[in-house]
Amino acid sequence: MNKSKSKTGILLVNLGTPDSPETGDVRKYLREFLMDGRVLDIPYLSRWMLVNFIIAPFRSPKSAKEYQKLWTERGSPLLFHTEDLRDKLVPLLDQEKYQVEIAMRYQSPSIEDGLKALNKANVQEIVVLPLFPQYASASNGSVIDKVMELAREWQIIPSIRFISNFVEHPLFLEAWAELGKKQMAEGDYDRYLFSYHGLPERQILKGAVDGYCQLNGKCCASYHKKNRYCYRAQSFHTTRLISEKLQLPKEKVLTSFQSRLGKDPWIKPYTDELIKEMAADGVKKVMVFSPAFVADCLETTVEVGEEYKELFIELGGEKWDLVPSLNSEETWVECVKDLVTSEK
The missing domain is CATH 3.40.50.1400 (Rossmann fold)
Incomplete structure (x- = not known):
């Protein structure tokens, strides 16, 4: 040939x-x-x-x-x-x-x-x-x-x-920032929630390098060679990078994990529990990203966009807006x- x-x-x-x-x-x-x-x-x-x-x-x-x-x-x-x-x-x-x-x-x-x-x-x-x-x-x-x-x-x-x-690819981040700006143009929000698909804690620990992973905020607070393949660390890193591009106030940004199954512990914080905490704190308007998904699917459209919205409104929230996935933007x-x- x-x-x-x-x-x-x-x-x-x-x-x-x-x-x-x-x-x-x-x-x-x-x-x-x-x-x-x-x-x-x-x-x-x-x-x-x-x-x-x-x-x-x-x-x-x-x-x-x-x-x-x-x-x-x-x-x-x-x-x-x-x-x-x-x-x-x-x-x-x-x-x-x-x-x-x-x-x-x-x-x-x-x-x-x-x-x-x-x-x-x-x-x-x-x-x-x-x-x-x-x-x-x-x-x-x-x-x-x-x-x-x-x-x-x-x-x-x-x-x-x-x-x-590809969590650090500039165009991946820019694509999310563009969608975020469109949504933010519709009004102000009290919180910006980044909800990622969850994983059992045992799967994170299996891939831990030199025992670095402790499944807490401290070990995921930065991104480096020891945790660059840790899903939880990558998720928090994605939140930081998109938030920086959108210039979101740090105190208003939250990261959580959804879709847990079974009784074994999954990575935290859990999205549904965080919703309850936000409502209890008087949060009324939330904008939500799902950056673990590049296409709209059951976990974004139904779970985050409908089920979590229903929970938030039932608890006293007023506005729950899901940023659509990247799809074919x-x-x-x-x-x-x-x-x-x-x-x-």
Whole structure:
């Protein structure tokens, strides 16, 4: 093959979504998601029994109702926003040098199909971008693990480059700042809440370097080589960087974690508990960011945008405004272009 015409393959990977909001499809999605040993990191047999006999059967009907609130004529927002991101990215790239595919870590379109398309195109390099800003074993790590599992079966394995996180990328921060400014133009707020998806504390401690992580504010107050892959530290760092760009008063900025599952301790502070504290302190107007998600999904639109708003209003709050995700905003598309074409 003429080397000058060899392409670089780009694989954009998001978390995943059920094929439909029907209970059967949601159950199928939950089973695949929760059977991932990086997501539910307990022994296989325990995980299999917990997922197949308890979580999937009992949680899927409730989750299906939540997905029905989210679903649109185009289907799942997480999927079509990822498709839009791809469609806006492709024209910005040299078509003779790059081929772009999208995939979901769970369900469709699969990572396997995305890699097959790139392998068929005989690309000389594959750049894998998990669309999760902050590295976590359960998200970025799982994508990397799956790609390696599939690629190792190939006779010829091209160079594969993984982008493990991008919390400090200037265009990522600028994209959030642009959305924040639009929302701030609608009025003043008493607090600016940054709510991130949670993780079990044990997963943070497993990745601790030299025992540095103490799961408290002190060890996450700065960002450096010992905690640069700590999800909690990256989250607080993201909050600081976006807040600085928006010049938000430090005393009005809060960081919290949502979506906890089970009885084991998850990283704190919990978003729902923080809402109760804000209401008790007389806070009336809150603007909320969800910077762990680059596309609107169940965790942003329904959990943060609807359920937490309802809780806040019930407790006496007056205004709860969710900043939309990056989706396929122009600056975010430019950020993705730079991430996948940079030689770093």
